[in-house]
Amino acid sequence: MVSAASTPPEVIHDQLTTAKLQLKKWEPEPWPNLQYAKYTKPTTPSEWFSCKFPDHARIWGCPFIELVEDRADGLKKINPLAPNLDFLAAILGGDERMGHKVIHLEGEMQWYFLDQPSSIFKPTTTEKLGNLLRALLMRCAEELPDSVHKLNLFLEFRSDKIIKAVLHRAKSILAADHTFFAVDSKNERLKGVEVHERLARVFVEQALEREPGQILTLTNAYLIFTEYLKLKEMVPVRRSMFKGMLAPLVRDAFDLGLRNDIIDQATQKQTAGWKGLRAHEVEGVAGGA
Amino acid sequence: MNDNSQHEQRLDQLEQARKLWLESEWRLNFLRTETGTPTQPRTEEEILQWYQQHQHHQR
Numbered sequence: 354m355v356s357a358a359s360t361p362p363e364v365i366h367d368q369l370t371t372a373k374l375q376l377k378k379w380e381p382e383p384w385p386n387l388q389y390a391k392y393t394k395p396t397t398p399s400e401w402f403s404c405k406f407p408d409h410a411r412i413w414g415c416p417f418i419e420l421v422e423d424r425a426d427g428l429k430k431i432n433p434l435a436p437n438l439d440f441l442a443a444i445l446g447g448d449e450r451m452g453h454k455v456i457h458l459e460g461e462m463q464w465y466f467l468d469q470p471s472s473i474f475k476p477t478t479t480e481k482l483g484n485l486l487r488a489l490l491m492r493c494a495e496e497l498p499d500s501v502h503k504l505n506l507f508l509e510f511r512s513d514k515i516i517k518a519v520l521h522r523a524k525s526i527l528a529a530d531h532t533f534f535a536v537d538s539k540n541e542r543l544k545g546v547e548v549h550e551r552l553a554r555v556f557v558e559q560a561l562e563r564e565p566g567q568i569l570t571l572t573n574a575y576l577i578f579t580e581y582l583k584l585k586e587m588v589p590v591r592r593s594m595f596k597g598m599l600a601p602l603v604r605d606a607f608d609l610g611l612r613n614d615i616i617d618q619a620t621q622k623q624t625a626g627w628k629g630l631r632a633h634e635v636e637g638v639a640g641g642a
Numbered sequence: 643m644n645d646n647s648q649h650e651q652r653l654d655q656l657e658q659a660r661k662l663w664l665e666s667e668w669r670l671n672f673l674r675t676e677t678g679t680p681t682q683p684r685t686e687e688e689i690l691q692w693y694q695q696h697q698h699h700q701r
Contacts, residue, residue, distance in 0.1 A: 451666040452696050455673070466673040469666070470684075470692070477673040485672035 372422040376415035379404040398433040398506060401493045406444045413440040432502035436510050442523035445482050455482070456529040460585055461551055465542060474534070474542040476551070482523070483516045531585050549590050553598045556581055557606050560632050570617050570626035571596060577632050603627060656686060659693030
């Protein structure tokens, strides 16, 4: 049946139906009045998503690969077989036509979305982005006609496995570096203790490690954290606040309590700190015991 | 006649604006976290203003 190498694969079923794979995006009707073109209803999952996110479909390609079955009764059945992970990841970045934007701040391993009407970036979570994607897939399944097989849209594409893969891809597609919220940037984010707390959590994960025999004084940890904040172009925190933030994080991560009987090697004086913990180099910040 | 046409145009635009705004809020609500201060409902004027602000991105 296949006449040339370039033609799409065609399958013949025993019930006189032909089937082929397609990558078909939604196209507005080529009428001069585009206002009317908007009302051309999508009939396939790829059309539904590329109608909602035309710019993303142009850049990242067709949302799904679909199997089209021409049945003997003259009707077509559409079955979305596999999603385009790049497309689904990219649409989580938001629709500019509504003023939406979502980024993944690499240094903090944190998602932010541009909220309205404040126009301030606020933190959000991987789980919430997953919820949005699942809801979009659900709406797509609900709004399309019965000529579409909906099982994959409802179950497979909304499974933890696929959603996790999309979110993982989104981290690189929507990545932003620390200059995104730099002082001279037009992007503003919710400021407050929670930003420092998140950074402190990342600091504990990346800069601290358990090492028997080592000592980390609170003073040293504070100095390193202050350098770390400088790198992120963030204002420093007060030492008392740092102590309140870090102590529970270290206890949770390493099961080590803050002690007041540590002898500072440099001054030979008693001070606060942790036994069996050391700070190492993190993103250019030199650590020390 | 002219007044009627302007009124209809405004109603059309308001309908488009409200539709887009509802879609926008539907999506944003998935990303928001519940707070003690719920989002205030928008007036027609605010929705229209928001719509016009983002219209240059429309097809």
